[in-house]
Amino acid sequence: MKQVTIQTKNIILIVLDYGAVIQKLLVKGNDGNYTNVVVGFNYPSAYKNDKKCLGACVGRYAGRISNGGFILDREKYPLHTINGIHLHGGKQGFAQKTWKFEEVNNGPEPFVKLSYTSGHLEEGYPGNLRVTVTYKIVDSALVIEHKAETDRTTVLNLTNHSYFKLDYGDSIADYLLQMNCTHFTETNQNQLPTGKFVSVKGTPYNFLEERPIGNSLLDIPFAIHPKTNLAARVRSKRSGITMTVQTNQPALIVYTPPEFPGICFETQNFPDAPNQSNFPSSVLRPGEKYQNISKYHFSVK
Secondary structure, three states: OOEEEEEOOOEEEEEEOEOOOEEEEEEEOOOOOEEEOEOOOOOHHHHHHOOOOOOOEEOOEOOEEOOOEEEEOOEEEEOOOEOOEEEOOOOOOHHHOEOEEEEEEOOOOOEEEEEEEEOOOHHHOOOOEEEEEEEEEEOOEEEEEEEEEEOOOEEOEOEEOOEEOOOOOOOOOOOEEEEOOOEEEEEOOOOOEEEEEEEOOOOOOOOOOOEEOOOOOOEEEEEOOOOOOEEEEEEOOOOOEEEEEEEOOOEEEEEOOOOOOOEEEEEEOOOOHHHOOOOOOOEEOOOOOEEEEEEEEEEEO
16 A cells, blocks of 8 residues: 655645545644644554545545436446445445556645546446546645546546544534535435435524534535535634635535544535436536546634
């Protein structure tokens, strides 16, 4: 398992080839000390047994797909399911693949670029798909860019699956969260979208104004307001670190796991879009270029 480190005066990033994992993301405080703002393992080998996709690139399809697969151009593509749900790309999604370090640049805006080629019908998905993910540090921000091309029509939805934790406390309940998300997708008991969008007003999922996250566990696909690319802002009063999330994607899946303190902001298309006609299309055709650009900016007070 290979490991690469890039850094600027404010941020240190450590990336693994396994799963294209962000192992550590260290943000420098005003006192000169660093806070690791992502949940992860100290030893790279531990990621081989990870079931939470910590820091990994998730694909081919991040999130859930229903109906045991999808129909594309009149052809049915069955997918691996557990209890009727296909999750995060199947038995062994991109988070469990060994990627290739394509380029490491240590210039003023350092970056590391990784690639993976997913063969036709890997996990049931059509098309030979070439994917790259680039992690770049720009000023006090981490920019993540996923790109992909296919030789056959397919569906695709990539995201980074880092769990953010902005201090060394044992809870995120007092983190202050604000999201530019006026609606979320209704889900059934299996967390599969019904296709219906619901206003956040009058619900526990209203974070239009900044407020504490609280103790409720979140696993919700939010619709980012189309007139902004600033999806969310979260801050810890304990550390003084604020993180903003910007993206060109339509959805923000916010997940707080029950096992440990952390919050995942999955910038992506909506879960089950291949089976939901009113969701943005997840179809990628030959000659088209998939691009997911997301920016995580950090400031310290």
